[in-house]
Amino acid sequence: MLIGKIAPGGVRNSEITPRSVYLNRRHFMQGTAGAIALAALPASAATNERKKLEGVVKTNFEVSPDESLTKYDSVTGYNNFYEFGFDKDDPKANAGNLRTRPWTVKVDGHVAKPGTVDIDDLIKPHRLEERVYRHRCVEAWSMVVPWVGIPLKDIVERFEPTSSAKYVAFQTLLDPEQMPAQKRSSINWPYVEGLRIDEAVNPLTLMVVGLYGEVLPNQNGAPLRLVAPWKYGFKGIKSIVGIRFVEQLPPTTWNLLQPREYGFYANVNPKVDHPRWSQATERRIGEFRRRDTLMFNGYAEQVASLYAGMDLAENY
Amino acid sequence: MSSMRIPEFWLACVIKPSVFLASLLPLAWLAWGWSTDGLGANPIEATTRFLGDWALRFLLIALAVTPVRMLTAWNCLARFRRMLGLFAFAYAVLHLLSYIGLDQFFAWATIWAEIVKRTYITIGMLAVLCLIPLALTSTKGMVRRLGGKRWQKLHRLAYVAGVAGVIHFYMMVKADVREPLIYGAILTALFSIRLWNGRTRQVARPSVARKAKRA
Ligand code: HEM
DSSP: OSOOOOOOSSOGGGGGOOOHHHHHHHHHHHHHHHHHHHHSSSSHHHHHOOOOOOSEOOOOOOTTTTTOOOOOHHHHOOOOGGHHHOOOHHHHGGGOOOOOOSOEEEESSSSSSSSSEHHHHHTSSSSSEEEEEEEEETSSOOOEEEEEEEEEEHHHHOOOTTTOEEEEEEEEEETTTTTTGSSSSOSSOOOOEEEEEHHTSSTEEEEEEEEEEEEHHHHHHHTTTEOOOTBGGSOOOOOEEEEEESOOOOOOOHHOOOOOTTOOOOOOOOOOOBBOOOOSSEEEEOOOSSEEOOOOTTTTTHHHHGTTTTOOOTTT | OOOOOOOHHHHIIHHHHHHHHHHHHHHHHHHHHHHHTTSOHHHHHHHHHHHHHHHHHHHHHHHEEEEEHHOOGGGGGGHHHHHHHHHHHHHHHHHHHHIIEEEEEEHHHHHHHHHOHHHHHHHHHHHHHHHHHHHHHHHHHHHHHHHHHHHHHHHHHHHHHHHHHHEEEEHHHHSOOHHHHHHHHHHHHHHHHHHHHHHOOOOOTTTHHHHHHOO
């Protein structure tokens, strides 16, 4: 709000600062000057501020020409993030006080190099990519979002999973003080999600740290969230604090809540309806007419082979 | 408890028109929202939900008239019951039209399939089907033609519509069922007052029957 407010829009190549410069600057910010600046501000002002990510490389992950980016205000103002409330505008209203630094991610399970990693150390070794993906919610609405992130594959490889690592389990922060709706018991917190290991290392799967060229807003799952664009949005677990490599299929929050309605796979599939509504069409936020939902959300070419021979109506 | 005495002029020329205009306020709010882009990222969903909410609220308000009269003996409230009930019907029809025209954009095959297939929509439809005969028989002429007893019996369907409305809401919610449960509690309370009152004393019967005979 105070510094560096920029209009929504991608980062132009000419604006990209060399990554080393950016990192130094950021380290400086995290040092005394940054600490003083942050301490002087009310928490919400500090965290709601829009901050541009630098060193972001554009990729050719794009959608069709007839699809346009969903407005920044919709992407950041219409969210399901039940830790902050159950209505779509609650996350934006209530996530301001989430402290996303310092933040650590615990990586354990069947890996050669387990450990608890600082979020910046987790991100630092990697190139940040901008990818435009379709985002399809299980509630039959969708968006097109320019995410900024790191292929999960690259992160996974750093921890050297062993052959027993058949699945990756993720966990969201559990802190009712910062996430007020966790004080309610209608969901068994913390939120947990999981992927099969081959899904996790699919080139499409992204660990997201930003959108629209900027640091990920809290309400979108800062500081680190998962995006698997061929799956329904609820697989995209937010504000991740734990990544565990496991041998058995891990429990997932919505599946525990309503096993008949939300499966482990949750692949976007126009032919397999949610018991309470059709998945054949979707409302693209910002558009008037519904669109036909695409198999695997339009990513069949990249992911259909993962499910060859599986009954997708059975494994929903 | 003595019944409130409000001069006829005030009731007919001031209070009733005011209640009528107040009942239009949600629609004005909606129109304002559409014209100022103020309904959020998904205005179609917001519209359908908003109209559904107000259909249920007006239904409960209309159903509250008689129980409140029983408790307070404010008999003049009966004068608003038909209007409030018709507003409930109007909002329910607009809610349905919003679903058909905005949400599904007149994809009749899909709409029909959803009504048959999705229990919560089937139940919503049931609520509308209950409300239609009530709206059609809401005129003085129809009350007279049916006769007070039969009319009253028919209009118990309003409670069926209320129960269906609450179940419809409850079933569409993903995880936070507090709101539909509140509506359900209100409905239960209203119904209990009626039963309790009907059993303990025979006063304050809805005036429609008597009025119809007089007319
Ligand atoms: C055929 C008749 C009906 C249909 C097809 C229908 C359809 C729907 C749909 C699709 C929704 C979900 C909206 C969304 O999430 O986008 C909804 C919600 C709702 N409907 Fe209906 N409905 C019908 C009748 C009724 C009636 C008669 C009432 C009230 C008496 C009612 C009250 C509600 C309420 C309270 C909600 C929840 C709104 C919210 O989430 O705040 N509906 N209805």
